Amino acid sequence: xxxxxxxxxxxxxxxxxxxxxxxxxxxxxxxxxxxxxxxxxxxxxxxxxxxxxxxxxxxxxxxxxxxxxxxxxxxxxxxxxxxxxxxxxxxxxxxxxxxxxxxxxxxxxxxxxxxxxxxxxxxxxxxxxxxxxxxxxxxxxxxxxxxxxxxxxxxxxxxxxxxxxxxxxxxxxxxxxxxxxxxxxxxxxxxxxxxxxxxxxxxxxxxxxxxxxxxxxxxxxxxxxxxxxxxxxxxxxxxxxxxxxxxxxxxxxxxxxxxxxxxxxxxxxxxxxxxxxxxxxxxxxxxxxxxxxxxxxxxxxxxxxxxxxxxxxxxxxxxxxxxxxxxxxxxxxxxxxxxxxxxxxxxxxxxxxxxxxxxxxxxxxxxxxxxxxxxxxxxxxxxx
Numbered sequence: 084x085x086x087x088x089x090x091x092x093x094x095x096x097x098x099x100x101x102x103x104x105x106x107x108x109x110x111x112x113x114x115x116x117x118x119x120x121x122x123x124x125x126x127x128x129x130x131x132x133x134x135x136x137x138x139x140x141x142x143x144x145x146x147x148x149x150x151x152x153x154x155x156x157x158x159x160x161x162x163x164x165x166x167x168x169x170x171x172x173x174x175x176x177x178x179x180x181x182x183x184x185x186x187x188x189x190x191x192x193x194x195x196x197x198x199x200x201x202x203x204x205x206x207x208x209x210x211x212x213x214x215x216x217x218x219x220x221x222x223x224x225x226x227x228x229x230x231x232x233x234x235x236x237x238x239x240x241x242x243x244x245x246x247x248x249x250x251x252x253x254x255x256x257x258x259x260x261x262x263x264x265x266x267x268x269x270x271x272x273x274x275x276x277x278x279x280x281x282x283x284x285x286x287x288x289x290x291x292x293x294x295x296x297x298x299x300x301x302x303x304x305x306x307x308x309x310x311x312x313x314x315x316x317x318x319x320x321x322x323x324x325x326x327x328x329x330x331x332x333x334x335x336x337x338x339x340x341x342x343x344x345x346x347x348x349x350x351x352x353x354x355x356x357x358x359x360x361x362x363x364x365x366x367x368x369x370x371x372x373x374x375x376x377x378x379x380x381x382x383x384x385x386x387x388x389x390x391x392x393x394x395x396x397x398x399x400x401x402x403x404x405x406x407x408x409x410x411x412x413x414x415x416x417x418x419x420x421x422x423x424x425x426x427x428x429x430x431x432x433x434x435x436x437x438x439x440x441x442x443x444x445x446x447x448x449x450x451x452x453x454x455x456x457x458x459x460x461x462x463x464x465x466x467x
Contacts, residue, residue: 084174084410085380086208087460091169092150093126094119097447100459104436106406106428108421109414111440116448120440121273121384121414127170130181131266133248139168139197145185146195152446168197169464173208177262179247180210180465186242198242203465204262210463216258218465219246226256265379273384275299275367277360283367284356289333289340293376295367302355303340305370307333313375317404321369324397326362342366360389365398372401377408387417399423403431 085103090096095116101109111117122142129135142148149168171180182201186194202219205211217226222239224246234255240246247263250256275298277283282300292304293312309318310333322331328347333340334354343352344362355363368386386398399420405411415421421437428435439451453459 085172086175087173087178087462088120088124089169089171089173089180089462089464090120090123091167091464093123093148093168093170094150095442095446095448096120096123097150097152099448099450100462101438101450102436102460103410103412104434105410106403106424106433107410107412107436107438108424109412109438109440110416110418110421111451113416115440115442117414117416117440118384119448121271121382123170124269124382124412125271127172127179127181128266128269128271130170130179130245131247131263133245135181135245136183136197136199136243139183144195145183145197150447165467167200167467171462171464173205173210173462175208176206177216177258177265178205178208178210178214179203179262179266181245182465182467184467196243199240199245201465201467202246204259206258209461210465217246217250217256220467224250226250226252226259228255229253229257268378269380269382270294270371270378271382271384272297272368272371272386274388275364277363277367277389279356281363283342283363284358286336286339286341286355288338289335294374295370299367299370302367302370303333303342305374306331306342306366307340309370309373309375314373317373318369321373321397321401324400325365325394331366361391361394364389365394368398369401372405374405377405380410380412381405382412382414384414385416386413387415387420392419395420396423396427399427403427403433406433407431 088101088103090099096119109117109120126135126138129138139148145166166185168183180203183197184200186198204216205214206216207214224236226234228234240249250259253260282298283302287300289304292301292308295305322329330345332343334343342355345352402411425435440448441451443449
């Protein structure tokens with residue numbers, strides 16, 4: 084489980100260290116950095132798939148994503164050191180940090196591409212020299228082998244490739260391999276489409292689907308998979324809690340699956356194409372949160388969007404159920420959803436770790452109520 088998330092120089096997150104627990108709720112007013120925190124977690128997930136540099140490029144590169152303020156606002160100082168965007172996390176078993184910067188100037192047309200300058204992994208919640216498991220400086224990597232010795236890579240890493248995706252050898256880097264697979268299990272759900280042309284509204288070829296896709300196209304198959312090999316009772320309860328007296332059916336014709344919802348007083352069930360945006364979105368969250376294959380971490384960005392306030396208690400119950408088997412981070416601007424999670428947490432024997440983000444007078448994102456560095460988890464960045 085991740086216990087600490089650290090971000091430096093990413094959008095409004097100039098220097099932010101956030102403690103995490105089993106169930107986490109990130110709140111704050113519009114523009115306080117909630118979406119940036121969500122994106123930072125996604126970038127960490129992309130690193131394990133070799134896609135962090137490309138993801139930064141899609142956001143406009145370092146020029147667009149770097150913190151645009153000063154390093155020492157009280158003194159009005161600008162950036163004194165090299166360009167550096169740093170992301171990291173630590174947990175009970177492992178920690179990981181990555182430092183992005185600009186490449187050495189050359190004649191390449193890709194001179195503005197971000198480059199990985201430093202990466203490292205360590206055992207335990209705090210980076211210490213004695214806990215180091217792997218270290219990348221520039222193109223070279225050294226890893227602790229299964230026998231406990233250090234191995235230095237022979238081949239140079241390309242500046243846009245992460246050691247997580249390139250160096251996971253079971254003999255030479257067993258801990259790196261475990262960490263990579265751990266991160267690759269993370270799941271992110273953000274504004275799945277429910278418009279008239281959304282993939283979830285169309286009948287799709289059905290196959291066993293323990294994990295809902297990010298576009299929701301396999302919704303019917305995912306719900307049917309929960310019924311057959313997952314928690315069918317929880318699925319029935321989720322539908323009943325949101326739509327009393329209703330019943331979910333997955334219709335199959337010619338190998339294509341479609342969601343049908345039977346509702347009281349209706350002569351026929353409504354197909355996915357006929358459901359309201361809120362009803363369809365709730366069913367998408369149901370399929371995602373009741374997954375028969377729980378990830379190590381699930382991050383939900385504004386799950387309350389398009390939902391009627393009356394559905395928030397049912398959504399909170401789904402999130403609390405999911406948190407029994409996986410670590411959950413909920414980024415939300417809905418105070419009512421946060422309250423529902425607090426209200427139901429005792430029933431599930433869970434503590435809700437609530438973090439409110441605010442901005443200081445210089446535009447930097449901070450944790451509300453934090454008076455200084457001693458109020459945050461211990462964190463150390465690797466040096467270049």
